Amino acid sequence: MFGASCRSVPASMTLAGSGKAHCVIVRQAGATAPEQTAVKELAEHLRLITGAQFAVEDATDLSSVPKDAIIIGPGAAAQAVFPDVALDKLGPEEFVMRTKGGRLLLAGGRPRGTLYAVDRFLQEQGGVRWWTPWATNVPQRATLRIPNLNVRYQPPFEYREPYWFAGFDPLWKARNGPNGEMPQISAELGGCIIYKGFAHTFYPLVPPEKYFATHPEWYSLINGQRTRQNAQLCLSNPELRNFVVSRVKEWLREAPDARIISVTQNDCQGACQCPNCKAIDDAEGGPSGSVIAFVNYIAEKIEPDFPNVAVDTFAYQYTRHPPKTLRPRPNVIVRLCSIECNFRAPLDDPSNAAFLADLAGWSKICHRLYIWDYTTDFGNYVLPHPNWFTLGANVRLFQQYGVRGVFEQGAYQGFGGEMGELRAWVLAQLLWNPRQDDRALIQEFLDGYYGQAAAQPIRRYLDLMYGASKGFYLACYTRPNAPFRTFKVLAQAEALWQQAEKAAANDPEKLIRVRMAHLPVRLAFLRDWPRLRYDCWEENGVWPLPESRESAAGEFAEVARGVPGKPWTVVNPLRESGLTVAKYVAELGPDVPGTLGPPPPKRLAKARPPADLKGADLRGAVDLQDDVANLAKPGEWAEIRPDPAASDRRAVWMPGTHKEWAFVIPPGRLPEKARHGRWRVYAVVRVEPAAGAKPIAPVFSAGIYDETSRKSLASLTVNLGAAGDGYRSHWVGTAEMNPGCEIYVAPAADGAAKSVWVDRVLLLPAR
Numbered sequence: 001m002f003g004a005s006c007r008s009v010p011a012s013m014t015l016a017g018s019g020k021a022h023c024v025i026v027r028q029a030g031a032t033a034p035e036q037t038a039v040k041e042l043a044e045h046l047r048l049i050t051g052a053q054f055a056v057e058d059a060t061d062l063s064s065v066p067k068d069a070i071i072i073g074p075g076a077a078a079q080a081v082f083p084d085v086a087l088d089k090l091g092p093e094e095f096v097m098r099t100k101g102g103r104l105l106l107a108g109g110r111p112r113g114t115l116y117a118v119d120r121f122l123q124e125q126g127g128v129r130w131w132t133p134w135a136t137n138v139p140q141r142a143t144l145r146i147p148n149l150n151v152r153y154q155p156p157f158e159y160r161e162p163y164w165f166a167g168f169d170p171l172w173k174a175r176n177g178p179n180g181e182m183p184q185i186s187a188e189l190g191g192c193i194i195y196k197g198f199a200h201t202f203y204p205l206v207p208p209e210k211y212f213a214t215h216p217e218w219y220s221l222i223n224g225q226r227t228r229q230n231a232q233l234c235l236s237n238p239e240l241r242n243f244v245v246s247r248v249k250e251w252l253r254e255a256p257d258a259r260i261i262s263v264t265q266n267d268c269q270g271a272c273q274c275p276n277c278k279a280i281d282d283a284e285g286g287p288s289g290s291v292i293a294f295v296n297y298i299a300e301k302i303e304p305d306f307p308n309v310a311v312d313t314f315a316y317q318y319t320r321h322p323p324k325t326l327r328p329r330p331n332v333i334v335r336l337c338s339i340e341c342n343f344r345a346p347l348d349d350p351s352n353a354a355f356l357a358d359l360a361g362w363s364k365i366c367h368r369l370y371i372w373d374y375t376t377d378f379g380n381y382v383l384p385h386p387n388w389f390t391l392g393a394n395v396r397l398f399q400q401y402g403v404r405g406v407f408e409q410g411a412y413q414g415f416g417g418e419m420g421e422l423r424a425w426v427l428a429q430l431l432w433n434p435r436q437d438d439r440a441l442i443q444e445f446l447d448g449y450y451g452q453a454a455a456q457p458i459r460r461y462l463d464l465m466y467g468a469s470k471g472f473y474l475a476c477y478t479r480p481n482a483p484f485r486t487f488k489v490l491a492q493a494e495a496l497w498q499q500a501e502k503a504a505a506n507d508p509e510k511l512i513r514v515r516m517a518h519l520p521v522r523l524a525f526l527r528d529w530p531r532l533r534y535d536c537w538e539e540n541g542v543w544p545l546p547e548s549r550e551s552a553a554g555e556f557a558e559v560a561r562g563v564p565g566k567p568w569t570v571v572n573p574l575r576e577s578g579l580t581v582a583k584y585v586a587e588l589g590p591d592v593p594g595t596l597g598p599p600p601p602k603r604l605a606k607a608r609p610p611a612d613l614k615g616a617d618l619r620g621a622v623d624l625q626d627d628v629a630n631l632a633k634p635g636e637w638a639e640i641r642p643d644p645a646a647s648d649r650r651a652v653w654m655p656g657t658h659k660e661w662a663f664v665i666p667p668g669r670l671p672e673k674a675r676h677g678r679w680r681v682y683a684v685v686r687v688e689p690a691a692g693a694k695p696i697a698p699v700f701s702a703g704i705y706d707e708t709s710r711k712s713l714a715s716l717t718v719n720l721g722a723a724g725d726g727y728r729s730h731w732v733g734t735a736e737m738n739p740g741c742e743i744y745v746a747p748a749a750d751g752a753a754k755s756v757w758v759d760r761v762l763l764l765p766a767r
C-alpha cells in the first residue's frame with residue numbers, strides 16, 4: 001500500500017529468523033541527530049516485531065561494514081557499499097531503500113530523509129502502524145524476510161500539515177510524515193518547517209493601537225475615511241511598505257529558524273480603496289493585485305539578508321482570484337484558501353468551479369503555491385461531517401496542480417473532533433503519498449484502530465452518512481437542513497454505532513475508542529431532539545435512545561468527560577469559540593414538554609372540516625395540510641408538532657420571536673386546479689398568547705404572493721383580539737390564482753404571541 005515507488009522483486013534478505021537477528025545495524029561516523037534517532041527507532045521496532053536483539057555497530061568505511069548489515073544514513077561507509085547511489089544528491093526529505101548482497105541501505109538527505117527511510121521501511125516491510133500517538137500496531141513475526149528493494153522516494157509536497165489535534169505529537173508526526181510546526185518537531189526527530197507568524201499578520205506587523213493615530217494613511221481608506229475597523233493596510237503606501245520591510249526583518253531576527261514569514265491579510269474584508277491601491281486592483285482584476293505587489297516588494301527587499309526565507313501571503317476570500325499580470329516572486333508563497341467550498345464533493349466538482357478556476361490560475365503563475373484546506377465543521381467539531389471520501393481526491397487534485405504545501409485545518413483545539421483520529425492519520429498518509437487509495441487507507445485505519453469487528457458497522461456508517469449527504473452543499477460550518485441529520489438516517493446511524501459498541505465489547509481499549517467515535521451521532525440527536533422525536537412519531541419509527549433528552553445528554557457528557565489517565569478521551573471544545581460539553585449540556589436544560597412519553601395519536605388521514613366555516617359551501621374546497629408547507633429553519637423557526645386541537649391532529653408550530661415566512665406552501669405543492677381560477681383563501685391558525693399581551697397587538701400575518709409578477713395578491717395581519725381562542729379560519733383574501741402563487745404564514749415578532757400554530761390552508765372556489 002505504501003510502496004508506490006517501490007520496485008521490489010521476490011528474492012529476499014532475512015533480517016531475523018526464529019527470533020534471532022541475522023544482521024547488525026550499522027551506525028556511521030558523522031551521523032546527525034535524526035540519523036542516530038533512526039538507528040534507535042529501527043533497533044527498537046525490529047526487536048518488537050521479531051523478539052530479536054539487533055546489535056548496533058559503528059562503521060567509518062567499507063572494511064568496517066559487516067557482511068550482513070542494515071546501514072543507516074548517507075555516511076562514507078554507505079557510499080562505499082553503494083557507490084552507484086549519489087547519496088550527497090538526495091533532497092532534504094528524499095531517501096533510498098536498497099538491498100545488495102546481504103546488505104540493506106536505509107538513507108536519505110538531511111535533515112529528515114534517513115529517519116523517513118527507516119519509518120517508511122518499518123511501515124512497508126514491518127507492517128508497523130502508528131495510528132495515533134497512543135495507539136500503535138506492531139505485527140509480531142519471529143522471522144522477518146524482505147524482498148530485494150530499490151526504492152527512491154521524495155514526498156511531492158514540501159510542507160505537510162494535517163492540522164488535527166489527534167496528531168499533535170512530534171514523534172507521531174515524524175513517523176507519519178507531517179513536517180509542519182504545530183507542534184514543533186525537535187532536531188533529534190528531524191525538525192520541521194517553521195513559520196514566523198502564521199495567519200492574519202497585517203495588524204500584528206503594523207499594530208493600529210500603536211500607529212493609527214500618527215499614521216492613519218497606512219491603513220485602509222474605506223468610503224473616504226482612513227479606518228482600522230474591519231480593514232486592512234494601505235498596501236501601496238511607500239512609507240508603509242518600507243516600515244513593513246523593517247518589521248519583517250525584525251521578526252526574522254527574533255526567529256532565526258523560521259523559513260517562512262507570514263505577511264497575510266486580516267480575517268475580514270476591507271481592502272484599501274485609495275486611488276493608488278485601487279489603480280493596481282483595477283488593472284489586476286481584483287484586490288489580489290495590491291496584495292501581490294506589496295508582498296513582492298517585501299520579498300525583494302528582504303531577500304539579500306534572508307535568502308532562505310519565503311514571504312507567505314493569502315489568496316483568501318476577497319483576494320482568492322489571481323491577478324491578471326503580476327507574478328509572485330520566486331521567494332513568495334501564496335496560500336490559496338478553500339473556505340467557501342462544498343466539502344461533500346471534491347474540489348473539482350462543478351459546485352466548486354469558481355475555486356477550481358482560481359487554483360488553476362494561481363498554479364500557472366506561482367512558484368510555490370500552498371493550500372489552506374478545511375476538513376472539519378467549525379460550527380461544531382463533533383457533529384457528523386461526511387467529507388471522508390473527498391479527502392483523497394482533493395489531495396490528488398492539489399498534486400495535479402503543482403501545489404507545494406498543504407495545510408489541512410481540522411478540529412485543532414482539543415480531542416473528540418468527529419473521526420479526528422482517522423482524519424489525522426489518513427491525511428498524514430495522503431500528504432506523504434497522494435497516490436495511495438484513500439478508501440483503502442480509511443478501511444485500514446478502521447480495522448486497526450477500532451478492531452475488525454467494530455470496523456464493519458463503522459464503515460457502513462461512513463457510507464450511510466456520505467450517501468445521505470449526496471447533493472448537499474457541505475460547508476465548513478454547520479448548516480440547518482443537513483439531509484444526513486434526518487430522523488431516518490440518524491436512527492440507522494445510531495443502530496450501526498450500537499452494533500459497533502457490541503462488537504468491541506470484549507476489548508476495553510477499543511470499546512473506549514468506539515464509544516468516543518459514537519458521540520457525533522448522539523450529539524446530532526441532542527441538537528435536534530424535539531424535531532427528531534416528532535419525525536420519529538410521524539414516520540412510525542422506533543426511537544433508538546432514552547425518551548428523555550436530559551438523560552441522553554447525561555450519558556453523552558459522561559462519555560465526553562473521558563477516562564482517567566487517557567487525556568485523548570476528553571472531548572473538548574465543541575466549537576471554535578470554545579463551547580464546552582458541560583456548558584452545552586447545561587444549556588439544553590430539562591426535557592421539552594411534549595417530547596416525553598408514548599407517541600401522540602396518529603395524524604388523521606381525513607381531516608375534520610373547519611368548525612367555523614360550517615355555513616360556507618365547502619364543495620370543491622382544497623385542503624392544504626401543514627405537511628404540504630415548506631418550513632424555514634425547521635426546529636427553530638417552524639416545526640410540525642402534534643396538536644389534538646388541529647384538524648388532523650398535527651400543526652406547524654412557530655415561535656412568536658421572528659416574523660419570517662417560515663410556513664410557505666410553494667407553487668409546486670398546490671394541486672393543479674388551485675393554480676388557476678378565483679379562490680377564497682383561508683389560513684386556519686391558533687395563537688398561544690404571551691402573558692400580558694394586549695388584544696390590539698398583531699400576532700401573525702398571512703398572504704398570497706405571486707412569484708412571477710413579484711406582487712402580493714392578498715395579505716392579512718391579525719391581532720390578538722381577532723385571533724381568539726383555538727383554531728380560527730382567517731380569510732386571507734380572494735385572488736385570481738396562477739401557477740406562480742405561494743401562500744405564507746408568519747408570526748408578527750413583537751412578543752404578543754408565545755407561539756403561532758398553523759393547522760391548514762383552505763381554498764374555497766369563489767362562486
Ligand SMILES: [Zn+2]
Pocket residue numbers: 220221233234235236237272273274275276277278
Ligand atoms: Zn491604499
